[in-house]
Amino acid sequence: MEVDLEQIVQRGLAAGSLKFTTNLNQGMKSAEFIFLCLATPQSIDGSADLSILMSAVESISPLAKSGSIVITKSTVPIGSSSEIKRVLNRADVSVASNPEFVREGSAVHDFLHPDRIVIGSHSEEISRRVAAIYTAIDAPILMTDPSSAEAIKHASNSYLAVKLSYINAIAIMCELYGADALDVAKGIGLDHRIGSGFLTPGPGWGGSCFPKDTSALLHMANTKGFEFGILREAIAVNVEVQNRIIEKICDAVGGAIHGKKVAVWGLTFKANTDDLRDSPSIKIVSRLLELGAQVYCYDPAVSEIPALISQARLAKTAEDSCKGADILLVLTEWPQFAMIKPSQLVTEMSSLQVVDCRNILDRVQWMDVGFSYQGLGR
Numbered sequence: 001m002e003v004d005l006e007q008i009v010q011r012g013l014a015a016g017s018l019k020f021t022t023n024l025n026q027g028m029k030s031a032e033f034i035f036l037c038l039a040t041p042q043s044i045d046g047s048a049d050l051s052i053l054m055s056a057v058e059s060i061s062p063l064a065k066s067g068s069i070v071i072t073k074s075t076v077p078i079g080s081s082s083e084i085k086r087v088l089n090r091a092d093v094s095v096a097s098n099p100e101f102v103r104e105g106s107a108v109h110d111f112l113h114p115d116r117i118v119i120g121s122h123s124e125e126i127s128r129r130v131a132a133i134y135t136a137i138d139a140p141i142l143m144t145d146p147s148s149a150e151a152i153k154h155a156s157n158s159y160l161a162v163k164l165s166y167i168n169a170i171a172i173m174c175e176l177y178g179a180d181a182l183d184v185a186k187g188i189g190l191d192h193r194i195g196s197g198f199l200t201p202g203p204g205w206g207g208s209c210f211p212k213d214t215s216a217l218l219h220m221a222n223t224k225g226f227e228f229g230i231l232r233e234a235i236a237v238n239v240e241v242q243n244r245i246i247e248k249i250c251d252a253v254g255g256a257i258h259g260k261k262v263a264v265w266g267l268t269f270k271a272n273t274d275d276l277r278d279s280p281s282i283k284i285v286s287r288l289l290e291l292g293a294q295v296y297c298y299d300p301a302v303s304e305i306p307a308l309i310s311q312a313r314l315a316k317t318a319e320d321s322c323k324g325a326d327i328l329l330v331l332t333e334w335p336q337f338a339m340i341k342p343s344q345l346v347t348e349m350s351s352l353q354v355v356d357c358r359n360i361l362d363r364v365q366w367m368d369v370g371f372s373y374q375g376l377g378r
Contacts, residue, residue, distance in 0.1 A: 081146035099153035120149025171377025181377020258292030266332020
């Protein structure tokens with residue numbers, strides 16, 4: 001069923017379930033549903049910091065309408081609904097879990113066309129009331145208890161992180177034994193039990209979710225005395241992949257990167273976003289700077305160099321970053337990078353070396369004009 005946001009809003013207004021107000025007090029006293037969509041950043045010990053969320057819950061408590069439902073969209077530790085209920089301290093206000101499963105860069109589409117809608121509550125009536133919000137969206141609805149709903153969110157993100165680490169480990173094996181990781185990924189992805197998603201080798205996973213959520217789930221396991229080995233290894237592989245990329249770059253320029261000029265295409269953790277949080281690109285550039293490299297970066301979504309890599313320089317175009325470069329490093333899969341003709345760079349670079357960490361360049365085209373091309377797992 002084709003649904004647009006305006007249709008959802010109009011249906012909600014007609015049903016009286018959506019109310020708009022400029023007065024917070026009045027809004028809380030008239031709202032049937034109150035959504036918690038707040039940041040839960042990672043603490044030093046790896047756990048989720050709920051201080052922002054709980055502060056909001058405290059603010060809601062004296063204002064919420066009797067009979068309303070506080071719905072948690074934020075990613076929170078398993079069992080947080082009970083703590084939210086305790087802090088809310090309102091017997092006449094219910095709490096439900098309704099985790100979001102949207103991707104950065106395509107959040108509106110993912111909200112309107114979700115794979116599933118998860119609702120966690122100990123009350124079937126509350127679950128049905130929350131489910132009614134989504135009547136305009138065609139997706140399966142899973143009703144469960146709050147802790148299970150919270151666990152689904154963490155389990156989903158952590159599984160995807162494990163899958164990415166797995167294909168990156170397979171890419172390492174392919175390099176060691178002369179296989180092609182892209183063909184291997186395609187071959188195993190055709191198995192319907194596995195699927196093709198998240199089987200693309202790269203410089204590691206990052207962003208605002210995977211690092212935080214895997215650490216939080218590992219912390220939860222540790223507090224219960226469970227050694228979550230597979231998740232711990234996935235995190236370790238994510239670091240190992242970046243170490244191997246550094247080694248690959250150093251080998252390509254003769255063993256020592258000190259004093260070499262490195263052109264970097266891509267700083268965001270993935271294409272179609274400007275998010276630099278926990279970006280593997282930033283981590284790799286930081287390591288190169290520590291080793292004494294001169295780094296010139298280009299990213300279509302970045303207008304200034306992040307503080308973590310302040311010694312790097314930002315070029316106006318991808319081509320400009322390559323002037324005088326000893327090596328080109330592709331770290332983010334922006335599609336426009338694949339459109340650049342390598343022949344334009346032959347006379348610009350000091351040495352025709354390229355390490356394509358996203359396997360997005362046409363290696364035959366680049367090698368035909370004289371480049372020494374290295375991908376990941378190839």
